[in-house]
Each structure stands twice: as C-alpha cells, then as structure tokens.
Amino acid sequence: MAQVTVASPTNIAVIKYWGKRDSKLNLPINSSVSITINQADLRTVTTVTASKDFPTDRLWLNGEEEDIEKNKRVQKVFAMVRGRSSKWAGMKVHVVSINNFPTAAGLASSAAGYAALSFALAKLYDLEDAYPGDLSTIARVGSGSACRSLAGGFVAWDMGDKADGTDSCARQVAPANHWPELQVLILVVSDKKKAVSSTAGMQTAVDTSPLLAHRAAKVVPARMVEMEAAYHKKDFAAFAQLAMQDSNQFHSTCLDTYPPIFYLNDVSRAVIQFVHAFNTACGEVRLGYTFDAGPNAVLLVLKQHAPQALAAVLAHFPPERGAEAGYVNRPAMRQAALAVGPPAGLAAAFPLEPQVGVIKYVYHTDVGPGATILDSSEALADSAGMPLMTAPPPRPAASLSGALELCSSSRLQLAAGVLAAAAVLAVAARKK
Numbered sequence: 043m044a045q046v047t048v049a050s051p052t053n054i055a056v057i058k059y060w061g062k063r064d065s066k067l068n069l070p071i072n073s074s075v076s077i078t079i080n081q082a083d084l085r086t087v088t089t090v091t092a093s094k095d096f097p098t099d100r101l102w103l104n105g106e107e108e109d110i111e112k113n114k115r116v117q118k119v120f121a122m123v124r125g126r127s128s129k130w131a132g133m134k135v136h137v138v139s140i141n142n143f144p145t146a147a148g149l150a151s152s153a154a155g156y157a158a159l160s161f162a163l164a165k166l167y168d169l170e171d172a173y174p175g176d177l178s179t180i181a182r183v184g185s186g187s188a189c190r191s192l193a194g195g196f197v198a199w200d201m202g203d204k205a206d207g208t209d210s211c212a213r214q215v216a217p218a219n220h221w222p223e224l225q226v227l228i229l230v231v232s233d234k235k236k237a238v239s240s241t242a243g244m245q246t247a248v249d250t251s252p253l254l255a256h257r258a259a260k261v262v263p264a265r266m267v268e269m270e271a272a273y274h275k276k277d278f279a280a281f282a283q284l285a286m287q288d289s290n291q292f293h294s295t296c297l298d299t300y301p302p303i304f305y306l307n308d309v310s311r312a313v314i315q316f317v318h319a320f321n322t323a324c325g326e327v328r329l330g331y332t333f334d335a336g337p338n339a340v341l342l343v344l345k346q347h348a349p350q351a352l353a354a355v356l357a358h359f360p361p362e363r364g365a366e367a368g369y370v371n372r373p374a375m376r377q378a379a380l381a382v383g384p385p386a387g388l389a390a391a392f393p394l395e396p397q398v399g400v401i402k403y404v405y406h407t408d409v410g411p412g413a414t415i416l417d418s419s420e421a422l423a424d425s426a427g428m429p430l431m432t433a434p435p436p437r438p439a440a441s442l443s444g445a446l447e448l449c450s451s452s453r454l455q456l457a458a459g460v461l462a463a464a465a466v467l468a469v470a471a472r473k474k
C-alpha cells in the first residue's frame with residue numbers, strides 16, 4: 043500500500059483560455075496566463091492510495107463515490123500516468139478529493155481538482171518532469187486551465203503547436219514572492235453551478251464566433267507579451283487594465299457565439315461599472331476585474347489600496363442585515379476597510395443605489411504557491427484507502443472563520459464538519 047496527499051490551488055486567468063483546437067488533448071487556440079490563488083483560501087485536497095488489494099479504481103468526491111468508469115477525463119489522466127510509469131503495475135488506486143469552495147460557480151474549481159489529481163498521481167507513481175512543464179500536460183488533459191495550477195505565482199500556459207500536445211504546457215512567469223503586494227477580492231455573486239459549462243461554451247464559440255478566431259490569432263499573442271512585461275515590472279495600472287480588457291473581450295466572444303452565452307449577470311455588470319467609477323474617483327487605476335465563465339467578480343488590487351477597495355464594496359454592495367459577520371472571510375480586513383472608508387467622490391462617480399445582498403460573500407486573498415505535498419496526518423483516506431469523513435481538511439486559522447461561514451448554508455454536503463462544498467471532478471465528468 044502506498045498513499046500520497048496533496049493540496050492544489052485554483053487560479054484566475056488574466057488572459058483567458060477560451061477555445062480548443064483539439065478537444066481530446068485540451069489543446070487551446072491561444073495561450074493564457076493566470077495568478078495562482080492562495081491555498082489558504084481556496085484549494086482542493088486529494089489523497090490517492092495504491093494497493094494490490096483493491097479490485098478496481100475508485101473515486102470519492104466530497105464523500106460521495108463517483109462512477110469512475112464514466113468519467114472520461116479522470117480515465118485520461120489515469121491512462122497518461124500509467125503509460126509513463128510501471129510502478130504499481132496491475133494495482134488499482136483509490137482517490138478521495140475535497141474542495142473548500144463552491145464548485146462550478148466560476149471559481150475555477152476544475153483547475154484545482156485536476157491539478158490536485160494529476161500532482162497526487164505523479165507523486166504516487168514517482169513521475170518527474172522530462173522537460174519543464176512536462177507534468178502540467180497531464181493536468182491539462184483533465185481540464186485545460188488545471189495545467190496552470192501546478193505552479194505558484196504568475197503562470198503562463200503556452201499553447202504550443204505540436205499535434206501530440208507535448209509543447210502545450212505551463213510555465214512559471216514569476217514565483218509567488220515576486221509581487222507580494224498584489225491582492226485579490228473575490229466577490230461571490232452566485233454559488234450555483236453554471237448553466238453552460240466552459241467545455242461546451244468554448245466549443246460552440248470555436249464553431250460560431252468570428253470574434254473568437256480574431257482574438258486568438260491577433261489579440262492574445264500581443265497581450266501575452268504585454269501582460270508578462272507588466273507583471274515583471276509590477277506595473278499595476280497596465281496589469282489591471284489588460285486584465286479588464288481581456289475579460290471584456292472574452293465575454294464579448296460569448297455574446298458573439300451563436301446562440302449567445304451569458305456568463306455575466308446584472309450584478310456582474312454593476313461591479314464592472316463600480317470598478318471604473320472607483321478608478322475615476324481615485325484618479326488612477328487602483329482596481330481591476332476579471333470574470334471567468336460565471337458571474338463572480340475577481341477584483342485585483344494592491345495591498346495598500348485593498349482596505350479602501352473593500353470599503354467601497356461594503357458601501358455599494360452591502361450584505362443583508364445580520365449577514366455582516368460572515369461577509370468577508372478575514373474579519374481583520376473588514377475592520378481595516380471600515381476604518382479607511384471608500385474614496386471621496388465614489389458616490390458621485392457611481393450612479394447606482396447600494397445593492398443589498400446581491401453579493402453573497404467576499405474572499406480577500408492573494409497570490410500563493412502551487413500544488414504541494416501534505417503530511418500524511420492530513421490524509422483524507424485511511425490506510426485501506428477508504429474516505430475519512432470525520433474531520434474537515436486542515437485549514438490555516440486565518441481563513442477558518444470564513445470557511446466555517448460557508449458551512450451554515452446548504453452547500454455543506456457532508457455532515458461531520460467537512461468544509462467541502464461540492465465535487466469538482468463530478469462536474470467535469472458531466473461536462474465530458
């Protein structure tokens with residue numbers, strides 16, 4: 043019997059991956075680049091166990107067993123790992139995986155999930171990178187964006203041009219400590235699963251959107267160069283502006299898709315207006331936004347402006363009365379925001395009345411490291427590879443209060459205090 047437990051972060055793209063040239067291998071039509079989100083706030087933990095006593099491969103997602111045979115993405119990841127190593131030949135594997143955030147609500151849950159699965163299996167089977175980024179190709183076949191979650195900091199996914207996908211892999215542009223002042227506010231507008239999965243949405247876009255073809259061929263290559271330069275220079279205004287423009291173009295391709303796809307909603311659009319009004323009031327770009335395939339807003343901000351930005355969010359998108367305590371994952375940050383207040387002139391620049399309760403909660407987080415091996419004491423399975431459901435995955439104290447707030451809702455799927463929301467890989471299986 044051998045067992046490995048890992049944690050993997052999620053990531054948020056600031057130049058978006060949208061569209062595949064090969065859907066079996068998840069080869070993209072353009073390169074992309076993302077920041078790796080601090081695992082203290084959003085992560086997937088996965089334990090894999092190999093044993094000669096297991097008759098079949100099995101997979102549990104937040105305590106519920108999935109039909110692994112039907113999960114083509116997981117099967118592809120298993121096949122790739124087993125094709126590269128004869129270790130544990132003939133032995134079957136048990137996988138136990140848990141997310142600490144809502145699945146498929148636009149928080150890149152499949153990225154964390156497949157990065158964790160691939161990284162755990164790579165460790166179990168003693169795989170090493172044959173070339174830089176090699177192992178990220180395994181995560182990529184699970185879910186494209188997952189290849190960017192193996193590394194920390196600022197991570198590019200170079201599209202490559204080989205048919206076998208060996209050059210379509212992740213590359214760390216800068217480690218997490220390169221720009222420690224860069225922080226993130228995630229405004230959770232919805233924790234519901236999205237109506238159109240990324241996989242389905244981007245396929246229809248490739249088939250029908252001339253704007254997407256133009257974007258991939260002409261716009262993204264130049265933006266990748268500019269974005270990496272902005273990150274290296276820590277030029278926040280350039281970084282945030284490019285991120286906003288790229289998010290807007292990605293959502294424009296969704297509208298250009300036939301029939302159109304709508305991931306943003308009225309709250310998302312209000313947040314976009316709010317960010318521009320905030321920057322107008324400040325007389326400079328202090329806040330950026332980016333939206334993935336869902337309505338949640340990811341705001342980009344420097345540490346010195348984070349309390350002011352959060353104060354503005356609290357003023358214009360306040361929680362329901364009585365929901366204040368759990369609204370922000372870090373209570374100290376909320377206190378700092380209340381002490382600083384929003385910028386003068388914001389109310390004049392932003393025409394909308396405060397919208398109470400439209401944002402469910404706010405994660406204040408930052409940039410963090412990539413996938414990591416955890417101590418065996420943090421395993422999610424017992425020595426027989428069966429799920430342990432009696433304790434939550436260990437979490438740093440700083441974010442514990444916020445995580446516990448999540449437990450009060452119906453998102454909590456497991457009885458015994460497990461913080462997980464829903465299953466990342468289960469959704470991906472449905473996406474196929």
Ligand code: DP6
Nearest residue numbers: 055058059185186187240241334335
């Ligand atoms: C909008 O990686 O979820 O988040 O490869 O089909 O699994 P599959 O898609 P997925 O798409 C993510 C799209 C995005 C942009 C991004 O993360 O780059």
